[in-house]
Amino acid sequence: MIPLPVINSIDDVVAHRLCCGCGACAAISPGRLEMIDDVEHGRRPRPRHGACAPGKGSEAMRVCPGIAVEHTFDERHPGLIGALRREWGPVLEVWEGHAADPEIRHEASSGGAATALALAGIETAGMHGVLHIRARRDAPLLNETVLSTSRREVVEAVGSRYAPASPCDGLGLVERAPAPCVFIGKPCDVAAVQRALPVRPALRGRIGVTIAVFCAGTPTTRATLNLLERIGVDDPRDVVDVRYRGRGWPGRLAVRVRTERGTETRSLPYEETWGALTGGKQWRCQVCADHTGELADIAVGDPWHRPISKGEPGRSIILVRTERGRQVLRRAVRDGYLAVERVDPANLTRSQPDLLRTRGATWGRLLACRVLGVPVPRYRGFPMFRTWLTKLSVRERLRSLAGTVKRIHRRGLRERAVVVESPVIAALPPEHRETPTRREAA
Ligand SMILES: Cc1cc2nc3c(=O)[nH]c(=O)nc-3n(C[C@H](O)[C@H](O)[C@H](O)COP(=O)(O)OP(=O)(O)OC[C@H]3O[C@@H](n4cnc5c(N)ncnc54)[C@H](O)[C@@H]3O)c2cc1C
Ligand code: SF4
Ligand code: SF4
Numbered sequence: 195m196i197p198l199p200v201i202n203s204i205d206d207v208v209a210h211r212l213c214c215g216c217g218a219c220a221a222i223s224p225g226r227l228e229m230i231d232d233v234e235h236g237r238r239p240r241p242r243h244g245a246c247a248p249g250k251g252s253e254a255m256r257v258c259p260g261i262a263v264e265h266t267f268d269e270r271h272p273g274l275i276g277a278l279r280r281e282w283g284p285v286l287e288v289w290e291g292h293a294a295d296p297e298i299r300h301e302a303s304s305g306g307a308a309t310a311l312a313l314a315g316i317e318t319a320g321m322h323g324v325l326h327i328r329a330r331r332d333a334p335l336l337n338e339t340v341l342s343t344s345r346r347e348v349v350e351a352v353g354s355r356y357a358p359a360s361p362c363d364g365l366g367l368v369e370r371a372p373a374p375c376v377f378i379g380k381p382c383d384v385a386a387v388q389r390a391l392p393v394r395p396a397l398r399g400r401i402g403v404t405i406a407v408f409c410a411g412t413p414t415t416r417a418t419l420n421l422l423e424r425i426g427v428d429d430p431r432d433v434v435d436v437r438y439r440g441r442g443w444p445g446r447l448a449v450r451v452r453t454e455r456g457t458e459t460r461s462l463p464y465e466e467t468w469g470a471l472t473g474g475k476q477w478r479c480q481v482c483a484d485h486t487g488e489l490a491d492i493a494v495g496d497p498w499h500r501p502i503s504k505g506e507p508g509r510s511i512i513l514v515r516t517e518r519g520r521q522v523l524r525r526a527v528r529d530g531y532l533a534v535e536r537v538d539p540a541n542l543t544r545s546q547p548d549l550l551r552t553r554g555a556t557w558g559r560l561l562a563c564r565v566l567g568v569p570v571p572r573y574r575g576f577p578m579f580r581t582w583l584t585k586l587s588v589r590e591r592l593r594s595l596a597g598t599v600k601r602i603h604r605r606g607l608r609e610r611a612v613v614v615e616s617p618v619i620a621a622l623p624p625e626h627r628e629t630p631t632r633r634e635a636a
Contacts, residue, residue: 196567196608201261204254205247208238209610210569211477212260215412216379217339217360218386219254222393227254229363231336233415233616236358236476240613253393259385263484265575266388267516275539280577281550281585283488287514288542289523290497291534292507299508303354303440307494307510307532308378308405312348314526315376321402322373324348327359334435335418339364341375353440356413356471362386369394374402380409381487382478388489403522406487408495410472410479410549415616417474424470425460427451438471439464443508444496477607480598481563483556483576485549491519497537499544511537511545551590554581558594566599568607 199210204227207213215237220227226245229237239254241247248254255261267284278285292305298313299306315321323343328351330338337359342348361379365387368375377387384406391398419430425447427433432452439445447467449460462470487493497511512534514520526532543550557578563570582591602608 195565198564198567198569201569203247203249204239204252204258205241207255207258207260208235208613211235211607211611212569212571213238213258214260214380214382214476214478214482215358215360216259216383216386217363218257218259218365218390219248220360220363221365222257222390223248223252223254224366229360230613230615231358231415232613233419235611235613236412236414237337237360238613240615256393257386257390259382259389260478260571262389262572262574263382263385263489263576264573265488267575278539278542281553281581282486282513282542283484283576284515285513285539285542286516286520287523288537288539289512289514289534290509290537290541291512291532292509294530294533296507298349298352300442301349301352301440302508303352303407303438303445304443304494304496305508305510306352307512308407309348309352310531311403311405311492311494311522311526312342312376312378313345314529314531315402315522316343316348317345318529318531319402319522319525320373322371322375323367324351324376324378325361325364325368326351326376326378327355327361329355329436334433335415335430341367341371354407354438356438356468357415357418358412358476362390365390365394365397368400369397371400374400376403376405377401378405378407380412381406381484381489381493382409382482384487384490385484403492403518404490406490406493408486408493408546408549409482410485410552411475411482412479413471413474414476417471420474421447421462421467421470422449425449425462427460438467440508443502443506445508477605478571480601481556481559481570483553483571483573483578485552486513486546488515488576491516492523495546497541497545499541511542513542550581550585553578554583554586555590555594557582558586558591559598562595562598563602563607566602566608568602 227239273286293299293310312324323341330336435450437448444464447462493513
């Protein structure tokens with residue numbers, strides 16, 4: 195066994211590729227850290243000019259889900275669906291459905307459940323806003339975090355962005371909000387929120403509900419740039435707008451590009467888009483044990499358990515994971531925001547066979563990393579071994595070990611990564627921006 199390097203600071207988390215880019219450390223230590231975009235790695239924290247990175251025991255390190263993710267739910271809760279606990283975390287109810295508003299349903303990634311739940315939160319449940327991400331208006335290949343407080347703002351952020359995003363860098367906005375807020379993010383983003391609660395008690399009363407989107411992994415900006423090349427966009431500065439999917443289910447990639455004659459839209463089917471992006475995921479995702487938001491109140495994804503007919507409107511699979519999630523879902527249905535039906539819990543397993551195998555493979559990857567001295571996150575309450583043993587073929591099991599050994603050498607994972615801000619994807623000229631950015635409007 196090769197000794198593991200010690201992770202002593204946020205710099206070490208980043209350098210050893212444990213960072214998933216959630217942004218929580220920057221929200222907790224805004225005076226010392228800022229988030230930057232690196233094309234090859236994703237959004238990463240960087241010490242501000244003259245500051246040093248927070249070290250061991252600091253609040254920034256304590257909230258970091260890159261190094262540790264832990265379950266704290268009550269294992270004896272009588273409502274837990276036993277058949278799902280080991281591989282999918284705590285689940286109280288499984289539903290399928292969609293936003294009642296047909297426009298949201300059409301624009302959304304799946305069935306618009308995340309957006310509909312968020313809207314219900316601010317319009318009828320007394321929540322102040324929704325902390326989530328959207329495309330940057332001035333640099334459409336990148337994302338920014340917003341606290342949306344109106345219907346228009348919430349709906350503007352609809353759709354999956356298969357690109358680095360750090361919704362937790364806005365946690366300070368939630369902490370200072372006059373009432374509880376909705377939080378939407380990936381499973382690691384939600385894990386960061388949970389880790390931040392004991393560190394920042396003021397936040398506890400301000401997180402009204404957490405909604406996680408299922409997540410197979412975050413493709414880097416490089417993956418999007420490669421995709422652009424594939425559709426003939428040589429200069430990323432010509433991109434006016436990127437929709438990764440949606441506007442139908444699962445929808446298509448739609449990239450609006452500036453040309454000599456004005457603008458035109460180039461497009462690819464979802465399957466081709468995701469296939470291309472998935473080869474360029476950040477490393478942390480390869481050793482991720484939670485792809486379905488096990489620490490959230492509600493988690494949403496695609497019910498891929500049956501073929502989708504052409505032109506079929508979108509649907510979401512919705513997992514209620516906590517009592518609070520149950521109340522939020524009930525209210526959203528009662529108030530006419532969501533149309534849902536209770537489904538067989540086995541629909542989850544049938545819908546996401548790849549995520550299940552990935553969870554199993556993670557056990558093999560973690561083992562290979564530990565043996566070769568590559569640091570990995572610490573997990574508590576995420577059983578993986580039996581899934582590795584029973585849900586993966588012998589070949590897949592071997593690949594989880596040997597493939598990781600190869601990756602460690604090929605990607606130089608024992609070396610420290612160097613993160614740099616990427617000028618190539620910087621801002622569009624003002625005349626081509628969609629709408630004023632929040633900063634300009636202010
Ligand atoms: C990187 C990534 C990988 C995914 N992998 C899978 C998968 O393997 N299987 C699966 O079933 N589903 C996956 N999803 C989720 C799926 O694409 C939909 O987002 C989900 O089903 C919610 O759909 P919806 O119609 O309810 O959401 P919508 O109503 O369209 O709302 C989406 C919400 O998610 C937020 N959001 C978008 N992109 C990001 C991001 N990168 N980080 C944080 N928040 C974001 C938006 O701000 C918005 O509030 C993935 C999503 C992402 C972002
Ligand atoms: S995972 Fe989140 S909290 Fe940890 S270093 Fe990265 S951005 Fe900061
Ligand atoms: S795969 Fe895991 S670590 Fe990677 S972005 Fe998704 S939730 Fe975060």
